[in-house]
Amino acid sequence: MQKLYLTFLLSFLQSLYFSQSTKGFHIPDSLKNKNFDQLKKSYDRVFKIDNKKAELYANTILSKGKKEKNNNFIYEGYYKLAYARGLNSENGHPFADSLLRITQNINNNEYPAKAHIIKGILLNNDFKYKEALDHYILAQHLSKNKNPDQFFYLKKLMGILKTATDENEEALPLFLEYYQYEKEKMQTNNKDVKSYIGSIFSLSNSYSKNKKYQQSKIYNKIGIAECKKYNDYTHYTHFVMSEGIAEYYLKNYSAAASNLMGIEKNLLENKNYANLSILYYYLGKINYETKKENDAVGYFIKSDSLSFASNDFVPITRDGYEILIDYFRKRGDNESQLKFIDKLFYADSIINNSKQYLSKEIYEKYDTPLLLDKKEEVIHNLNNKNIILYWCLFIGLVIILFLIYVYRRRIGQYQKQADLLLETSGIQLIQPIPNNKTREQNNSVEEKAKNILSDAKLQDLKMKLEQFENNKEFLRKNITSDSLAKNLGTNRDYLSKSVNELKSKNFSQYLNELRINYIIEELKNNKKLRKYTISSIADDIGYNSSESFSNAFKKITGTLPSYYIKSLQDNTAKNSTDND
Template sequence: MTKKHLLIVWVFFYNYAYTQQRNFVIPDSLSTKDYEYFSSNILYEEKDSIKEMLYAQAWLAKAKREKNYGQKAQSYKALIYTSDKKLQLIYADSMLIAAKKTADFTLIGSGYITKGVIQYDRKEHMKALDSYLMADEYISKTNNQYQIHKVKYGIAQIKYYLGFYHEAIALFKECLGYFKEENNRAYLNTLHSLGLSYNRIGKYKLCSQMNQLGLNEGLRLKNLEMQSYFIHSEGVNQYFKHNYPDAIKKLTKALPALKENKDFTNETTAYFYIGKSYWALKLQEKAVPYLKKIDEAFQKQKYIRPDLREAYELLIDYYREQNNKELELYYFSTLSKVDQQLLKDYKYLSGKIYKEYDSKKILQTQINNEHYWTVVVSIIITIMLIIIVFLVHRHYKSKRLFEELMNRKPDTAQSLVLNNTSKELDINPELITAVLKNIEKFERNKKYLEKDMTLARIASLLNTNTKYASKIIARYRKKGTVEYITYLKIDHIIELLKNENKYRNYTNKALGDEAGFGSTQNFTRAFKNQTGLSPTYFISKLRSQRNS
């Protein structure tokens, strides 16, 4: 059968079998091909390719016949990249089921990464994070550095989306050096993500440097796929630098490529910052059509982010000034739906959702129609109830966490006993014993309070190398090295605050210095992560106990 005839047959089967996968017929010409043939003929780039879907189905059929679960998992991955988006999550689950029957950690981890990518694309960000974390659990047991860094990049993306920009930057930096040598596209993606993260924390100069480096590296590597994204990123960055005409110019230049790629998220972001730039230039009539694009994206795709929410506030203000009560009410009502969506997707921001827009301004709106007032009052009551419920929940949760923290027994240097796990670590038992003694000494002498306590420094103090130090700490302290040091630092500060009054008068900066943190922000974030409370709240409760 010639390739031409093969494609004609496949077009027929594609139209008929797309909704009837079980009745899929594999041409005789493919039934005798080996796995290498299928693997080499699927590029994982041409989505919805008829020919590649045919190869993937033939690959799957062969793997099923031969009960080869590893190849079965790989064939499902091929189907993910060649099928309609509605089927991708189903195939991802099938890939995982097959992969788990192989006990191959790399393959199982790859399955979770693939599922995470699909969930991220579907805007199911918390589910995606769960998948990436599961992938990390398996991939961390292998030496597959590409997969290890791919997981880190995925988690960094989620952290960026959730607003944990500093944590995202740390992970992106870890990925940058590796991908630079191993994968050009991943390297350029990481440069782009770093630029976006720097912008979100106000480091606009660093953002510009990443964008320019990305443009230059794209030319050097002869990979121009990301050029429009670096221009887009710099356009947003120029808005924050108050260079509004340049922001409009760059974002407008990036738009055609974004539309061609059907990247509606970045397209929507471009419209928002073009509109904001015109608004800042007092050109409201030009700004409004762009700001309306954010509502179009929300109505069609349910796509919204906390920063894009401001478009509704500007439109409400604009139509109030125009005395157009109908459109003012429309955008106000839609804003309520937007807030509900954000409350669902951004639970960590639930206390800040309504901060951007002053509800008192809404109360001052003079709407004569009784129906309008009913809608407005209902929305305000709903918002107030949500805020009250959140605040009450937070109060009781903080109170419970404080009581648990006060009632717990302090962690003293625990005895570390060598057991038969030395074989699991593949380290000489005598060496483990020596390192464990040094760990006890390290904790007893509070060496962990030193600033810039790196893995290399810890290994030196434990008189071993970094690999053994991290393995032994993970096994006997049940924590990663950074988590272990951070835990000891925070535990030290908690005991000081509980037992010595003078430390309750220290600022967060002074407490951070006392514990050896590099910055106040790192200290407060670590304290909150470990205890669930801010240091300020913890100190205030300690003071109130003393005064009661």
């Protein structure tokens, strides 16, 4: 009974994992009719070249496996999906964990060893080397005398792990074994091109780590040739990058930069942040060695931003922080100096926590005591600067508060003027004479004008101006004293003097007051007009822009059209409420 219960529970958990694996994923129409072999070939073709596409094919394999209830498809889908997501710097662990759980009681030539392999790879990418090693050892035990492909592939993975912990001499024989196995397999019907080319790169990289750069270049050349021969470019960018690194250490800086720059776009497209960080680090080193310090610093900063893009850090890039610290120290930039000192502390903490098997002592220019002293010095300098900064911030805050006060006061004035405008009937074009002194001044102006203008002509122009006002011709655009004088059968000077005589203002004031007086009444009486934009209203009454309209409105009324419209709307809403 207990055995039956465990079987049921395992089946339930499998179905749960299957249902969660591809949540929200729908197979594209172009892939619906593809069989497993076609999808696998498509995945292999783009794997490590276009990892987003690889993830698409893996998802499709998994979805088809669920639909057809084919366990082999499901296992392969989980494996490939975990691997592709890991290459995209995304979390592949849920898929690897699902694969481990659903294959733990299976005993064939692939599983559960393959599930432990992918879990180990993901842990290795997370710098969790001890945990990765545990899975590799278990997988090696499961594959021994059962699956030679897995057994020798695990030698490669062990070599990668040893390389990550700087045990490069011990890693090289493992890569050689794997390469010889894959090379011999190419002479059989069971050849695996992708694994064979991958073994060449592993060997090239190991020679580079052991500072045998000429041997590394030999295998880079072989690898690039084999990529072209078999039309498999999975590892092509890795060979080019390895070539660039070898050229750097051989001091062929121009060739090194050319190789590295040539693969930048591919790494960016694939979001391969770890390798991008290394690429920018070496471009920084190349520029630093060729005395292009500013360019070098730019690349080191880009390397830094990518080093921690996925909470990862690549130890090889460590001395880039030393260069950055020195660079900003020489320039007196304490903030940047402190920032990269902290980054170096963090980098060292990752290195110390990750290198579980590293027995060699690392001697660095900036050891912890020196870094702590430097950090304290920088913080002291920053504290002195902060006192000045706080005073500047305080003064700035006072200024901002004053400006806010002025702004709010002005808004209040605008609103008060707008409310007052509601109670009037507009702007009087000819202001009443308030006292004797003003009357005497106007009489003087009138007498002076009459000496210049004949009564007959003045009366004639007065009638024409009244007609101009009654017909609302002042709403036309681009009216000038020249154009209006021509329409009224006179000249500009005579028109200007007549307006001064009849209206006690110049032509521009006269035209603006006509327009503003008109729109005040129109807005008061036409609710629909209030919904127009200020720009549309300006255009309707002859202004070329909303700014010129607003300026004229403010000059004449003491407020802005937007505030006047708001007062009208508030007044309408209030009256509506009162009536209810």
